[in-house]
Amino acid sequence: MSVLVFAEISDGKFKKATFEAVSYGRQVADMLGTEVVALAIGNGVNTADLGQYGAQTTIHIASSESFTPDAYAVAANAVANEVNASIVIVSNTYTGKSISPRLAQLMGASLATNVVSLPNTTQGFVVKRGVFSGKAFSFVDLQRDKKVIAITPNSFELATFDSTGTTTSSSVSLGSSGLSITAVNKVTGKIPLTEAEVVVSGGRGMKGPENWHMIEELANILGAATACSKPVSDMEWRPHSEHVGQTGITIKPNLYIAIGISGAIQHLAGVSSSKVIVAINKDPEAPFFKAADYGIVGDAFDILPQLITAAKN
Amino acid sequence: MKILACISVVPDTTTKITFTDNNTQFNTAGVQYILNPYDELAVTRGLEIAEANGGTLTIVHVGKAEAEPVIRKALSMGANEAIRIDAEPTDAQYVAEEIAKIASGYDLILTGRESIDYNSGVVCGMLGSLLGIPSINVVTRIDFADGKFSFDRDIDGGRESITCAGPCVASAQKDLCEPRIPNMRGIMAARTKPLQVLAPQANANFSKCTSYELPVAKSGVKLIDAQEAGKLIDILRNEAKVI
Ligand SMILES: Cc1cc2nc3c(=O)[nH]c(=O)nc-3n(C[C@H](O)[C@H](O)[C@H](O)COP(=O)(O)OP(=O)(O)OC[C@H]3O[C@@H](n4cnc5c(N)ncnc54)[C@H](O)[C@@H]3O)c2cc1C
Ligand SMILES: Nc1ncnc2c1ncn2[C@@H]1O[C@H](COP(=O)(O)O)[C@@H](O)[C@H]1O
Numbered sequence: 001m002s003v004l005v006f007a008e009i010s011d012g013k014f015k016k017a018t019f020e021a022v023s024y025g026r027q028v029a030d031m032l033g034t035e036v037v038a039l040a041i042g043n044g045v046n047t048a049d050l051g052q053y054g055a056q057t058t059i060h061i062a063s064s065e066s067f068t069p070d071a072y073a074v075a076a077n078a079v080a081n082e083v084n085a086s087i088v089i090v091s092n093t094y095t096g097k098s099i100s101p102r103l104a105q106l107m108g109a110s111l112a113t114n115v116v117s118l119p120n121t122t123q124g125f126v127v128k129r130g131v132f133s134g135k136a137f138s139f140v141d142l143q144r145d146k147k148v149i150a151i152t153p154n155s156f157e158l159a160t161f162d163s164t165g166t167t168t169s170s171s172v173s174l175g176s177s178g179l180s181i182t183a184v185n186k187v188t189g190k191i192p193l194t195e196a197e198v199v200v201s202g203g204r205g206m207k208g209p210e211n212w213h214m215i216e217e218l219a220n221i222l223g224a225a226t227a228c229s230k231p232v233s234d235m236e237w238r239p240h241s242e243h244v245g246q247t248g249i250t251i252k253p254n255l256y257i258a259i260g261i262s263g264a265i266q267h268l269a270g271v272s273s274s275k276v277i278v279a280i281n282k283d284p285e286a287p288f289f290k291a292a293d294y295g296i297v298g299d300a301f302d303i304l305p306q307l308i309t310a311a312k313n
Numbered sequence: 314m315k316i317l318a319c320i321s322v323v324p325d326t327t328t329k330i331t332f333t334d335n336n337t338q339f340n341t342a343g344v345q346y347i348l349n350p351y352d353e354l355a356v357t358r359g360l361e362i363a364e365a366n367g368g369t370l371t372i373v374h375v376g377k378a379e380a381e382p383v384i385r386k387a388l389s390m391g392a393n394e395a396i397r398i399d400a401e402p403t404d405a406q407y408v409a410e411e412i413a414k415i416a417s418g419y420d421l422i423l424t425g426r427e428s429i430d431y432n433s434g435v436v437c438g439m440l441g442s443l444l445g446i447p448s449i450n451v452v453t454r455i456d457f458a459d460g461k462f463s464f465d466r467d468i469d470g471g472r473e474s475i476t477c478a479g480p481c482v483a484s485a486q487k488d489l490c491e492p493r494i495p496n497m498r499g500i501m502a503a504r505t506k507p508l509q510v511l512a513p514q515a516n517a518n519f520s521k522c523t524s525y526e527l528p529v530a531k532s533g534v535k536l537i538d539a540q541e542a543g544k545l546i547d548i549l550r551n552e553a554k555v556i
Binding site (some may be wrong): 012101134135138177187198222241274275278279290291297299306 | 317324326327329330332350356370374404405406409416429430431432433435436437438439441442443446447448450451453463467468469470471472473474475476477478481487488518519520521522523524525526527528531534535536537538539543544546547548549553555556
């Protein structure tokens with residue numbers, strides 16, 4: 001038996017979310033007295049990186065095929081069989097979420113996405129997952145012998161090991177895909193929102209897209225991703241991919257700074273799992289202050305320049 | 314062209330979530346149910362494609378009779394017919410197993426990106442695998458031309474364009490379209506459209522919810538004077554240690 005971790009490769013590199021998945025997999029393997037195997041499909045990566053975060057073995061399938069959930073799930077299932085994996089860990093990213101249901105189906109496994117905890121194996125195999133778009137958590141017992149778990153980025157600490165692990169090449173081939181990818185547009189130099197540790201977010205209080213340079217400047221200095229409220233993306237001040245909340249993206253950064261956002265229940269749903277929340281609003285009665293750790297009552301246009309200056313030092 | 318749209322019925326977004334029975338049951342008292350916002354997009358775009366290509370749109374829901382007003386809403390948007398599989402779903406995998414039993418023969422199957430109650434995002438990929446067809450998650454564009462479907466989908470840190478000859482299953486993301494609002498004629502017509510109720514057939518033994526928990530409430534906000542806003546950065550660095 002083993003624990004298999006699906007290691008995502010993006011632009012020839014592993015992401016932090018993948019290292020978290022590997023460290024998580026290692027801890028699960030240690031709990032169950034078994035080993036963790038990472039599966040990397042792609043080219044040009046340094047698999048020793050996975051060893052550092054806990055992978056005892058890495059299986060590498062060299063391939064230049066782009067990610068498609070149907071083809072990759074077939075390969076991951078074949079490898080899971082080969083290494084006798086009863087548990088597979090993926091990251092709860094777009095990639096991880098698109099492969100995990102197909103893989104679970106092929107394996108006949110129970111699947112839990114949005115997972116934020118290690119399994120509790122004292123009574124069954126219970127994991128904690130986010131539900132109601134951030135408004136609550138549920139504990140679910142995964143009943144099948146095999147399980148696939150998608151863990152939420154930034155919910156599990158990295159562990160480092162003094163090892164590179166061993167890497168073996170595999171000749172398992174990808175399944176065929178019914179999909180043809182015709183174009184890929186990656187936003188370069190920006191941190192994906194779901195994986196960011198710090199997020200600076202603006203609402204309608206920012207008055208218009210021409211003022212976003214201040215949000216972006218602060219975000220740049222802090223190494224943060226930018227986000228916005230729903231009306232801001234509805235009015236096309238910002239791309240929809242930045243819209244957080246119950247009908248947007250749910251995020252879980254270490255720090256969320258909300259500027260000129262009222263704090264409606266649907267907005268809070270998507271951000272309230274953030275470790276530390278800062279609200280900046282000129283209205284002392286804004287609901288966001290009830291959900292925040294730190295607050296500044298004042299005009300964003302006075303406060304942002306002060307924050308930018310202080311952050312530069 | 315035959316299109317199938319899977320709909321889930323979820324608490325209205327303003328619902329304050331609470332639990333009963335020692336945190337083992339979701340408290341449904343006073344909760345208003347709505348069509349899952351992403352599914353509203355799936356139904357709308359499905360209708361647009363069906364109408365442009367002389368096709369039909371069927372709605373499917375796995376759930377109890379209480380969901381019928383929401384199913385009728387989807388019919389009033391313009392769908393031709395609906396199927397309700399009469400079961401209380403235990404999880405998204407079970408839902409996918411039930412839908413797979415009735416989903417062959419469709420050229421395009423649409424779901425939402427996720428349901429805003431259980432947020433699994435699982436049904437699209439599971440259905441694809443069960444039916445042996447491609448699945449495309451979080452799509453922001455669907456077009457049909459020259460006998461092929463084409464999609465844009467969100468990927469981590471960007472967007473990707475994809476084509477597929479079909480049949481396939483795709484999950485709707487914001488930006489796909491503007492949700493269609495039913496008109497009076499649609500509402501009247503929906504009353505008599507066929508709504509077939511089928512008995513469940515699948516096995517529900519994937520997972521079991523044992524209890525719920527609410528997030529820990531914040532202990533109170535610490536206010537910083539707007540005149541000395543720069544202090545916030547110092548606090549975040551040295552007290553909260555998050556930057
Ligand atoms: C079905 C449904 C789903 C929804 N889903 C989401 C969702 O996923 N995400 C989401 O965000 N919303 C969502 N909403 C919308 C939500 O209800 C709110 O309308 C929205 O979050 C408000 O955005 P806002 O705070 O930017 O704007 P407003 O409510 O207009 O608030 C602007 C805030 O800025 C402050 N302000 C104004 N000027 C300044 C200034 N100069 N300096 C400092 N502060 C200033 C004001 O005091 C105010 O508090 C949803 C609504 C519905 C009905
Ligand atoms: N009970 C259900 N009946 C029909 N379709 C559903 C049901 N639950 C979820 N779905 C579909 O699957 C999508 C994703 O749901 P989930 O995997 O539960 O997040 C939803 O947007 C719906 O399109």
